Each structure stands twice: as C-alpha cells, then as structure tokens.
Amino acid sequence: MSNFLAIATVTAVLQRTLQAAIQEDVEGARVTTLRPADIGKGTPVSGVNIYLYQTALNTAWNNTDHRGRHRHSDTAKRSRTALDLHYMISVYGNEVELEPQRLLGSVVRSLSDAQVVREEMIQETLSDSNYEYLAESDLWQQVEEINFKPMDMSLEDLSKVWSVFFQTPYALSMAYRSTVIMIEGQTPAQKALPVASRGLAVAPFSGQPLITEIASMTGKFEPIVADSTLLIRGKRLQGNHTGIRIGAVEVTPSQVSEGELLLPLVRLPTHSLRAGVQSLQVVHQSQTPTPNRPGAWRSARAALVAPNHQVGMVSNASPFLLRPTIIDLAVTITQGQEEELRSAAIQITTDVTIASLQQVTLILNERTVEHPAAYLFEASHRTTDNQSITVEVDDVKPGEYFVRIQIDGAESSLNIDPEVTSPTFGSFVGPTVQII
Known part of the structure; x- marks a missing residue:
C-alpha cells in the first residue's frame, strides 16, 4: 500500500517509460501530461500525451481485508482504497510522414514490454530530478502488483470518452488501464485481543480431520512427482479406517498417526495421475460387512481403495502440485x-x-x-x-x-x-x- 502520491507516481512512471522509448523512434518527440484540449499549445510538433481521464474503485481488492499487511518498517493502517487508473494516450505529429502511427506503435510495443511496474522503475522515476515533487512517494513499497493493460474499446466507446473533452479535435488514441493502486489512510489499524478461554461447547464436527500441510518426504521445498511419497500433516488424521482421496480415487496411506500420514503416490493407479494442481482429502471410513458370495475376491490394488467402507468424516480439501517428469x-x-x-x-x-x-x-x-x-x-x-x-x-x-x-x-x-x-x-x- 502507498501514500497519497501513488496516483501521480504511476503517471510519472508511465511518462518516463514512454519517453525513453519514443525519443529513439521519432526524433524530437516528447511525452506530455496535458488535457487533450491543450495539445498544440506550446507542445512539441510531435509527441505522445498521457491524460488520466478516470479513476475507478477496484471492487475485488476493496472487498478484501488487507489491514494486517505491513509495509516496510511501518505499521499497518486501518483503511485503504484500491483504485484502477484509466489513461487516454494520444499521439500527434506529421501525418505525411505517419508520425502519429509510428508513435502509437512505439507506445504499444513499450507497454507490452513493461506491463508490470517493477520496483526499480519506480525508484528510478523518484530519483529523476524532473520529479522532485514526488520524492516522498512510497509506491515502491506496495506489495500488490501494478500493471498497464490496453482496454478493448470500440470506436463508439472511444467517441463517448472524447465527447467529454468539449470542442476538442480527436487525435489517434488508445486507452490503457493501470491496476491496482492501493492508497492507505494514516490511522494505525487496531485489533482486539484473542479469546483467552472458551466455555464448554459442543462442536458438531469435533472429530473432523484437518490437513495443514502437504509436502514431499524428501523435503518441504522439493517438487512432488509421480514416484514421490506425500507427507501429510494435520490434526485428528487417524481414524478407525483412514483413507486418502485424490480426485476420484481413494487409497490407503502406508503410515498413519494423529498428526502425520505417509502416502507413496505409486499406490494410485497410473492412469489416474494428472500433472497440475490436485485436491487431497483425508477420509475416515466406517466399515461395512463384505458380501459373502461364491467366488468373491479382491485384487491387491482393489483392496487399497477400500470398497467395503462407507465414508464417515472427511477433512478439508488441500491442494498440492504434481509435476511431470x-x-x-x-x-x-x-x-x-x-x-x-x-x-x-x-x-x-x-x-x-x-x-x-x-x-x-x-x-x-x-x-x-x-x-x-x-x-x-x-x-x-x-x-x-x-x-x-x-x-x-x-x-x-x-x-x-x-x-x-x-x-x-x-x-x-x-x-x-x-x-x-x-x-x-x-x-x-x-x-x-x-x-x-
């Protein structure tokens, strides 16, 4: 999150990024930040103009509580507002030499390469003597990523935007959105003390198993592959009959305790393994009688999926990433x-x-x-x-x-x-x- 200079800093980063690109592509071109009506009044003969024409609330981020996040060497703040910035980027110049079109191509290429605003881009802008008035900006401390993305606007939508610039001749333009900019208040956040003790209560699912971590037996940060052994940590993992469900397949772990389960992935049928994010649950089963019919038998593989058990209690679904080899x-x-x-x-x-x-x-x-x-x-x-x-x-x-x-x-x-x-x-x- 950042202070009140965040909006101006994003505009300055955009201006500086485009200036570095267009001056190499079109000689004498400059980047300005004027109202569209002021283009041509003391501006260079050819150039690019950036105009912030709208700020909009970012609903997704505003509905998320980030008060617990701390910036570098500062306390978390009680309030914050997430914004999207909408820019109209216009180009102008010698039409005979197609300068507006060359400049627009330079803008699109530059913002394709610089879609993500990196910390060093912000630091370089703030250290530029042309932006001394932004020296107190702390946008570089913002945790959330800032992006520049083109907006898919029809000619009608573009005309509606230009219509608000009263009696302003249209110039070749593209609209870009910058998201997300987090501006925080100054009042420090507060949080009540936790509950010291709880009275007697009956939890409806007090015996439900809980998964807290899934990792490879070879190490927490080692990749999980098809021949890995999963180490599953949690609480209340051991039941009368403990199974592990991955996707639509249910297998029996090789080792069971209250806090840990071990599952060699080779126990799963080969055709059931898929690379990507997998969902895993611990299942406590209740045993049911096996039908006593002539010729009834089960293979070793079939025995692992425990067809004679009924599901009793199921844990939370926890993901893990299975990588191909x-x-x-x-x-x-x-x-x-x-x-x-x-x-x-x-x-x-x-x-x-x-x-x-x-x-x-x-x-x-x-x-x-x-x-x-x-x-x-x-x-x-x-x-x-x-x-x-x-x-x-x-x-x-x-x-x-x-x-x-x-x-x-x-x-x-x-x-x-x-x-x-x-x-x-x-x-x-x-x-x-x-x-x-």
Missing part, C-alpha cells in the same frame, strides 16, 4: 539446412497421463553460454489421453536444447549433475534434445 525425447521430423532456422516435431513421453483437455507448453533453452536462444511452443489440440505428446516447433536455431514441459502450469524439472568431480557439477545436464 520427462522420461523420453525424440525428434521425429526436421526441416532446414545449414544455417537456416529449423522446423521439427518433438515427441515427449512423461511419467503421467496427459489428458486431451490439458494445456501443454514445450519450453526449449539452448545449451550454450553465448547468447542462448529460448522458445515456447503450445501443443495442438488432442482427442485422446496419452503419456506421449508431439509438439511442432518452427523457426528454431539448430543446436542442443534443454527441454521442459509444462502441463496445466506444472513444469517438469531439469536434471542437475550431482558428481563433485565432474566439470559440470551443479549445472543442468538434461533432459536435452538435438535439433540439427
């Missing part, structure tokens, strides 16, 4: 010769099933220290679930590439050389693919 790579088609850019089809096999509706992205990073190339490619639509997927890549520089795959936001890991005596110790060594 690449187990095989192959380049099936390559087109291009000598120094030409290549087109290829890369087949990736993972240790989990990739559903047809999951979003898959292939990530390539050239294995070199001199100007390494990097590429992202989206997988095409698929009609079946499979552990293998083929992604077509285009305009790729020939060379060796580190390969990662991202499935619904869950990204595979690169292998690191663990050998102390190896020249590549501590560096990435795979998986890689050659595109030649």
Whole structure:
C-alpha cells in the first residue's frame, strides 16, 4: 500500500517509460501530461500525451481485508482504497510522414514490454530530478502488483470518452488501464485481543480431520512427482479406517498417526495421475460387512481403495502440485539446412497421463553460454489421453536444447549433475534434445 502520491507516481512512471522509448523512434518527440484540449499549445510538433481521464474503485481488492499487511518498517493502517487508473494516450505529429502511427506503435510495443511496474522503475522515476515533487512517494513499497493493460474499446466507446473533452479535435488514441493502486489512510489499524478461554461447547464436527500441510518426504521445498511419497500433516488424521482421496480415487496411506500420514503416490493407479494442481482429502471410513458370495475376491490394488467402507468424516480439501517428469525425447521430423532456422516435431513421453483437455507448453533453452536462444511452443489440440505428446516447433536455431514441459502450469524439472568431480557439477545436464 502507498501514500497519497501513488496516483501521480504511476503517471510519472508511465511518462518516463514512454519517453525513453519514443525519443529513439521519432526524433524530437516528447511525452506530455496535458488535457487533450491543450495539445498544440506550446507542445512539441510531435509527441505522445498521457491524460488520466478516470479513476475507478477496484471492487475485488476493496472487498478484501488487507489491514494486517505491513509495509516496510511501518505499521499497518486501518483503511485503504484500491483504485484502477484509466489513461487516454494520444499521439500527434506529421501525418505525411505517419508520425502519429509510428508513435502509437512505439507506445504499444513499450507497454507490452513493461506491463508490470517493477520496483526499480519506480525508484528510478523518484530519483529523476524532473520529479522532485514526488520524492516522498512510497509506491515502491506496495506489495500488490501494478500493471498497464490496453482496454478493448470500440470506436463508439472511444467517441463517448472524447465527447467529454468539449470542442476538442480527436487525435489517434488508445486507452490503457493501470491496476491496482492501493492508497492507505494514516490511522494505525487496531485489533482486539484473542479469546483467552472458551466455555464448554459442543462442536458438531469435533472429530473432523484437518490437513495443514502437504509436502514431499524428501523435503518441504522439493517438487512432488509421480514416484514421490506425500507427507501429510494435520490434526485428528487417524481414524478407525483412514483413507486418502485424490480426485476420484481413494487409497490407503502406508503410515498413519494423529498428526502425520505417509502416502507413496505409486499406490494410485497410473492412469489416474494428472500433472497440475490436485485436491487431497483425508477420509475416515466406517466399515461395512463384505458380501459373502461364491467366488468373491479382491485384487491387491482393489483392496487399497477400500470398497467395503462407507465414508464417515472427511477433512478439508488441500491442494498440492504434481509435476511431470520427462522420461523420453525424440525428434521425429526436421526441416532446414545449414544455417537456416529449423522446423521439427518433438515427441515427449512423461511419467503421467496427459489428458486431451490439458494445456501443454514445450519450453526449449539452448545449451550454450553465448547468447542462448529460448522458445515456447503450445501443443495442438488432442482427442485422446496419452503419456506421449508431439509438439511442432518452427523457426528454431539448430543446436542442443534443454527441454521442459509444462502441463496445466506444472513444469517438469531439469536434471542437475550431482558428481563433485565432474566439470559440470551443479549445472543442468538434461533432459536435452538435438535439433540439427
């Protein structure tokens, strides 16, 4: 959150960012912050004008309580207001030399690269002698991210905005929104003391299990993959018959106690594992008799899902991220010769099933220290679930590439050389693919 100078600081950052770009693209162009009616009155022959024409409350942030957040070396404040800023960015210049259109292209490119307002951008603006009046601004301390995004406005909507600028000739323009700017009050926040003791009460679900943490057995910050063992921590986890439900599958943990459960993911059917965010619940089951019918039997796998139990008490649903692992790579088609850019089809096999509706992205990073190339490619639509997927890549520089795959936001890991005596110790060594 920030003080009353936040709005002016965002405008100054926008002005300084655009000035650095357009002065290289159109000689003599300047960025101004005037009312549209004042364009041409002492302004440069060509340039960009930024006008803040509307401020709007950001309902989502205003309905969220952030009083407990502390800024750097300051106390939390009782009140805060979240705002979105709406800017009209107009361009003008020599129409014969298409200067307005060149300037608009420069603006769009610059704000595409600078969509997120970084802390260093704010600090550089505040240290600029042209903005001495903003020296007391503390926008750089704001925790919430600030973005510049173009607004999709029709010609009719754009005309309505310009109509409020009475008798002002229209100039080629685009509207941008900056979100979110948090302005806080000056009164410190207060919070009552917690309840010291509670009287006797009957909780309707006093025995309900509670999950507080899910991690890999190898470490809290280690990735969870298909062969990981989950460490599930919480309260009241042990029941007469304790099961763990992941998606639509229910399995039995390998170790059970009141505060911890262990679950090797290999106990789940292979086809049921999906990369991405998974939902896990602890289930306390009540046992029911098994029908005594001739020939009745259950396999070891079927016994894990406890079909002869009925659900008694279910915990909260807790998420964890299951990351895929690449187990095989192959380049099936390559087109291009000598120094030409290549087109290829890369087949990736993972240790989990990739559903047809999951979003898959292939990530390539050239294995070199001199100007390494990097590429992202989206997988095409698929009609079946499979552990293998083929992604077509285009305009790729020939060379060796580190390969990662991202499935619904869950990204595979690169292998690191663990050998102390190896020249590549501590560096990435795979998986890689050659595109030649």
